[in-house]
Amino acid sequence: MTRLPNLERLQTFLVVAQTLSFRAAAQKLFIAQPAVSRAVKALEEELGLVLLTRTTRQVSLTAAGALLAEKASLAFDQLHLAVRSARQAATGEAGTLVASYSALSTHSRMSEIVVRFKEKCPQVRVSTYLMSSEEQLLALKRGEIDLGFMLSVACSDPERHIIIDREQFMLVLPRSHALASASGVHLADLAGESWVVGSISRWRSFRALLEGACVKTGFLPKIVDEGDDIPVLLRLVSMGMGITVLGSSLRGALPANLAGIPIVDAHATFSISLVWEDYLAGSLAGNFIEFTKAWLASTPTP
Structure with missing residues (x-):
């Protein structure tokens, strides 16, 4: 692996390359002009390259110097970005x-x-x-x-979560259903209905919550089919397989052929946590x- 040159000397060279003047570079760096000359000469010796052509009247870049100035300037930009990103990550301001x-x-x-x-x-x-x-x-x-x-x-563990939302249960059923025009229903109104619900493998917690609310009302839901996700459940309801219960926040996402009716029982609620x-x-x-x-x-x- 090629050893990198001294970064302080390289930065000094970049200022000279930018200004094409040792005097202007010294003023910009707030150091003496001889120190700028020594830094550039040491860099040339370190690299084994002639980077600048000097005359009494002007300073110009050689082909090697011009290429180094272009690429090193980009590299320093990336280095500054890397340091900034690392600091942001350490302070929780960047990352994934x-x-x-x-x-x-x-x-x-x-x-x-x-x-x-x-x-x-x-x-x-x-x-x-x-x-x-x-x-x-x-x-x-x-x-x-x-x-x-x-x-x-x-x-x-109550210390490792915070509630971000609370929702009412919402009855989802075809618009052709007798309850579709109701402004609200009670769980007891659903005791005789056929239900489609989330699968026990993926909806265990919600199933327990829902069935517990039904038991508190005095019945167990008559489950006729299951689905792994919400689109499947909505499809089953659309096909007339039964009714389902979801959260009230989903009302705006229901297909046009389905209605969402609030379940008004005080215990027909759940919450979402971070x-x-x-x-x-x-x-x-x-x-x-x-x-x-x-x-x-x-x-x-x-």
């Missing part, structure tokens, strides 16, 4: 933040929090991945993700968490 989210988090305040954070820290890249709440908890423990957005009911395993103060994840706390405190709940 890996976050995951559950299906029911998609239309929560999660999206706005991420967008606002990226506006504040444009050098941060936020990579997001869809995972169930249970998958997120495992990924957090393994260090595969930095943060997760999931159902609060899945969280066991969850983490561990973080260092000042780290990227730590800055995101502190930003989220401040944003929630200053932003009224819709």
